[in-house]
Amino acid sequence: MTATNVSLPPAPVGAFTRAAFEAHLASLPPLPEWWLARKRAAFERFAALPLPVRTDESWRFSNVAGLTLDGFAPPAPARAVPFASIGLSKAARLIFANGRLFSREILAPDLGRRGVVVDTLQNALREHGDLVREHLLAQPARLGSGKFSALHEAFLVDGAFIHVPRGVEVELPIGIFSFALGDRAAVFPHTLVVADEGARVTVIDYFGSQDDTERQLAVGANDLYAGHGARITYVGKQDWSHQALALQSNSTVVRRDASVQSLNLHLGARQARHESHSQLQAPGANSEMLSLTVARDDQEFDQRTLQIHQAPNTRSDLLYKNALLQRARTIFSGLIVVDPDAQKTDAYQSNRNLMLSDEAEANSLPGLEIQANDVRCTHGATTSRIDPEQEFYLQARGIPKRAADELLTFGFFEEVLNRLSQDDLHAALRTLIQTKFAGDKAAR
Amino acid sequence: MSSLVIQDLHVSIGDKPIVKGLSLTVNSGEVHAIMGPNGTGKSTLAKVIAGHPDYTVTGGDVLLDGRSVLAQEADERARAGLFLAFQYPSEIPGVSIANFLRAAVQARLPEGEEIDATAYYKRLYAKMDLLKIDRKFTSRSVNEGFSGGEKKRCEILQMAMLEPKMAVMDETDSGLDIDALRIVSEGVNALRGPGLGVLMITHYQRLLTYIVPDFVHVMYDGRIVKSGDKSLALELESRGYDWVKQELAALPA
Numbered sequence: 124m125t126a127t128n129v130s131l132p133p134a135p136v137g138a139f140t141r142a143a144f145e146a147h148l149a150s151l152p153p154l155p156e157w158w159l160a161r162k163r164a165a166f167e168r169f170a171a172l173p174l175p176v177r178t179d180e181s182w183r184f185s186n187v188a189g190l191t192l193d194g195f196a197p198p199a200p201a202r203a204v205p206f207a208s209i210g211l212s213k214a215a216r217l218i219f220a221n222g223r224l225f226s227r228e229i230l231a232p233d234l235g236r237r238g239v240v241v242d243t244l245q246n247a248l249r250e251h252g253d254l255v256r257e258h259l260l261a262q263p264a265r266l267g268s269g270k271f272s273a274l275h276e277a278f279l280v281d282g283a284f285i286h287v288p289r290g291v292e293v294e295l296p297i298g299i300f301s302f303a304l305g306d307r308a309a310v311f312p313h314t315l316v317v318a319d320e321g322a323r324v325t326v327i328d329y330f331g332s333q334d335d336t337e338r339q340l341a342v343g344a345n346d347l348y349a350g351h352g353a354r355i356t357y358v359g360k361q362d363w364s365h366q367a368l369a370l371q372s373n374s375t376v377v378r379r380d381a382s383v384q385s386l387n388l389h390l391g392a393r394q395a396r397h398e399s400h401s402q403l404q405a406p407g408a409n410s411e412m413l414s415l416t417v418a419r420d421d422q423e424f425d426q427r428t429l430q431i432h433q434a435p436n437t438r439s440d441l442l443y444k445n446a447l448l449q450r451a452r453t454i455f456s457g458l459i460v461v462d463p464d465a466q467k468t469d470a471y472q473s474n475r476n477l478m479l480s481d482e483a484e485a486n487s488l489p490g491l492e493i494q495a496n497d498v499r500c501t502h503g504a505t506t507s508r509i510d511p512e513q514e515f516y517l518q519a520r521g522i523p524k525r526a527a528d529e530l531l532t533f534g535f536f537e538e539v540l541n542r543l544s545q546d547d548l549h550a551a552l553r554t555l556i557q558t559k560f561a562g563d564k565a566a567r
Numbered sequence: 568m569s570s571l572v573i574q575d576l577h578v579s580i581g582d583k584p585i586v587k588g589l590s591l592t593v594n595s596g597e598v599h600a601i602m603g604p605n606g607t608g609k610s611t612l613a614k615v616i617a618g619h620p621d622y623t624v625t626g627g628d629v630l631l632d633g634r635s636v637l638a639q640e641a642d643e644r645a646r647a648g649l650f651l652a653f654q655y656p657s658e659i660p661g662v663s664i665a666n667f668l669r670a671a672v673q674a675r676l677p678e679g680e681e682i683d684a685t686a687y688y689k690r691l692y693a694k695m696d697l698l699k700i701d702r703k704f705t706s707r708s709v710n711e712g713f714s715g716g717e718k719k720r721c722e723i724l725q726m727a728m729l730e731p732k733m734a735v736m737d738e739t740d741s742g743l744d745i746d747a748l749r750i751v752s753e754g755v756n757a758l759r760g761p762g763l764g765v766l767m768i769t770h771y772q773r774l775l776t777y778i779v780p781d782f783v784h785v786m787y788d789g790r791i792v793k794s795g796d797k798s799l800a801l802e803l804e805s806r807g808y809d810w811v812k813q814e815l816a817a818l819p820a
Contacts, residue, residue, distance in 0.1 A: 511620070516657035519617050520671040520725060521645035530662055530670055534708070537661030 137192025181267025282313030418451030716747030752777030
């Protein structure tokens with residue numbers, strides 16, 4: 124049966140019609156057969172699935188009316204990208220603009236000699252096809268965004284591929300920049316990281332726009348695969364246009380004695396949905412999931428998380444902190460799943476919200492699904508306001524109320540930043556948050 | 568030359584009058600001690616001078632260098648030169664002493680002027696050396712997990728950095744053992760000078776053997792009922808507060 128014969132009513136595809144999909148395929152270089160087939164299948168799934176509605180449990184509290192796919196278009200190639208540096212030395216830097224590679228710099232000269240690959244997905248499909256096939260979008264979207272994951276897979280143009288071979292440690296971070304430029308631009312950024320046995324790597328994924336008034340759509344994903352004893356540190360900085368609709372899906376797979384630490388910094392977009400899956404697949408696997416959000420004006424940040432313990436003696440630790448200003452909204456929904464044989468699981472989940480405005484709204488839905496009997500799992504959510512005595516203390520030192528509240532908010536975030544073992548990364552992120560908090564785009 | 572003038576001050580918490588017509592003048596270079604039994608309004612006085620929002624001034628005035636501060640927010644008063652050393656300093660998790668003081672120094676600069684970080688640290692370390700405070704202190708979160716003595720030393724360090732014209736010290740000796748009391752007192756004494764006026768609030772005379780006041784006032788039932796020099800403190804130490812209460816009771820209403 125072909126899709127044209129499906130008797131269902133036409134699916135809400137918005138601008139992403141079958142004709143748009145065929146035009147997208149025609150714009151790509153020749154693809155491996157398996158990838159072309161997957162893209163076609165993804166498009167069919169995307170077209171068949173309905174848009175989320177208010178009654179979907181996995182979209183509870185979300186502004187489903189904001190999920191429109193109308194009016195977007197594949198953006199034109201970019202001639203320039205915004206200046207983007209947070210002052211960190213890097214081993215390599217890939218810049219994507221409107222979905223296509225803008226520049227690629229290998230800054231640590233020994234990377235190639237040590238077998239580290241930092242390249243585009245388009246090149247990797249040709250040169251590292253087996254690895255890409257094994258790990259690219261290999262895990263199902265389990266948190267409600269099946270339609271958007273399919274859209275991402277169908278319309279994915281290019282992305283970053285990082286492979287660190289066995290035993291290799293990349294000391295400096297690898298920076299991936301993805302920009303959406305122009306009104307109505309739709310982008311589908313992707314970062315795939317594969318760390319083989321004992322490898323170590325830090326990846327910083329930046330998402331940004333040039334103009335906060337441009338209406339854009341960003342449907343991104345990243346896959347992190349930590350092989351036996353590997354260590355991946357992943358930092359995502361989401362700073363899309365404040366008129367953007369952004370949906371990002373993260374999949375982390377952690378193998379025996381491996382460890383992944385991810386910290387997502389949420390600053391941009393009008394409405395941002397972030398889904399994060401961690402699978403602890405073998406004993407000794409460890410996943411630390413961290414997030415900081417500065418929600419201001421009318422922004423909505425919708426975060427859904429899944430910690431899946433599939434093997435004994437695994438650990439996951441989630442700490443999501445949100446600061447809410449003005450009329451901003453946040454939604455946190457977290458689930459810890461412990462499979463029957465995942466004994467001695469150690470799982471934590473904590474969502475903390477700091478309300479800096481009476482009009483802001485924080486929703487929190489922590490959850491557990493435990494099928495093993497010898498586990499340690501805790502979860503909790505708190506919502507607090509600025510402590511007036513702390514505020515008075517700072518004011519009594521001459522610090523104006525607004526600056527005092529800022530300082531207290533940075534203090535609130537510091538617990539998360541302190542989890543990062545790299546001091547320069549910590550300092551760079553702190554500066555970013557301060558800039559965002561001040562609403563000062565010029566200094567960025 | 569600065570002055571802190573408290574004129575016939577009346578303060579309430581909700582409907583309850585706490586300070587009932589208190590008058591006092593502190594000039595720069597002077598150290599005044601206010602002593603009195605618990606529950607007499609001493610700490611309320613300290614917080615009202617600093618601008619705590621929970622208290623309502625129902626009468627009188629507080630003037631710094633001739634200008635009323637009562638309409639000012641706490642931060643404006645602090646920038647004008649007032650300092651309150653807290654009896655119970657707040658713990659501020661995640662904010663280092665260095666960043667906290669930096670924000671306080673930054674707040675005193677003209678709009679648009681950025682703090683000179685090198686000069687700031689140089690001055691901070693000089694003050695820490697003066698007060699014999701370990702430099703590692705600056706990276707700790709403000710007061711978090713501090714001992715009583717560390718909290719009070721942190722208050723003195725802030726006072727040293729912010730160089731107020733007038734400092735109100737609320738029960739600075741509370742919670743301190745004798746060694747901590749000596750160290751904190753040395754700090755205050757190091758900052759004493761012609762540019763600083765000090766109003767020390769204390770329940771016990773023992774602080775005053777370390778920080779010798781120029782004037783001693785006895786506060787009772789929201790008012791100053793007796794003033795004198797340091798010998799008054801010694802008299803209170805040996806005779807207790809009951810003697811003052813009896814004297815008051817003997818006065819015609």
